[in-house]
């Protein structure tokens with residue numbers, strides 16, 4: 001009798017702990033956010049991802065009423081910062097802003113310590129933007145036609161920067177080498193921020209990068225643009241032909257950034273974050289700033305968990321095939 005009473009009390013205690021735990025998670029979710037949030041940008045400062053993350057952090061913090069700090073944990077094509085978010089407490093206070101490398105790193109790194117789908121909760125897509133082939137100012141070819149013949153005849157002496165295996169600039173560079181049938185000397189950086197610095201300084205010859213990082217230095221005359229990796233000419237670069245206009249096929253690529261939280265983040269917290277993201281993508285000031293970088297904010301339907309989940313799946317399926325075709329061996 002005594003022992004059955006003891007087991008009853010034990011079960012009551014467990015029940016109370018569980019109820020308390022469930023209620024307190026819910027209460028925390030209701031109170032969210034009540035302290036600063038960290039948005040991890042897994043590439044170096046000064047690049048496209050950094051500019052986009054800072055813009056969204058600034059806009060979303062006004063809606064959420066709490067400061068959003070940007071943490072550039074860069075290296076290994078974004079996988080170091082992504083690991084940090086995957087391992088952080090799933091409470092909505094540590095978020096990840098990332099692009100295509102969330103999909104491609106699966107094929108790039110043998111010992112990736114996270115799964116891009118299973119270890120994250122999608123919040124929504126934020127931006128969509130094109131890429132452009134740029135060079136140091138004194139790179140000899142005068143236009144895209146000259147560029148093609150020059151690159152074909154001087155390939156062994158030309159250096160091509162990228163932000164690491166699996167980054168957007170790596171993909172664009174691979175596609176460019178593929179369509180032109182050349183093999184250039186690839187130089188990996190921790191982000192296109194430092195790669196752009198070297199391009200402006202003349203230490204590296206070429207880069208195929210997102211317009212968010214390249215439009216300002218092109219306009220300032222610090223680097224030169226040969227062609228956008230796009231079907232049609234970009235409004236942000238009216239004097240630069242598109243690759244399709246230049247008669248080159250198979251080099252159209254767009255890069256989207258999306259926002260994620262670690263797996264297990266409470267639903268109520270995710271809903272608040274999605275709603276803040278949706279406010280930001282429709283904020284005229286955000287749109288104006290993105291416009292100046294040659295990229296666009298996504299629609300409200302795209303700034304949702306279901307859209308980002310499907311987008312990531314599509315990138316994993318299609319881009320990893322491209323990497324396999326290019327015979328890229330995982331690191």
Ligand code: MLT
Nearest residue numbers: 047049167168169191192
């Ligand atoms: C960056 O922010 O440095 C870029 O997004 C890197 C890249 O993928 O090319």
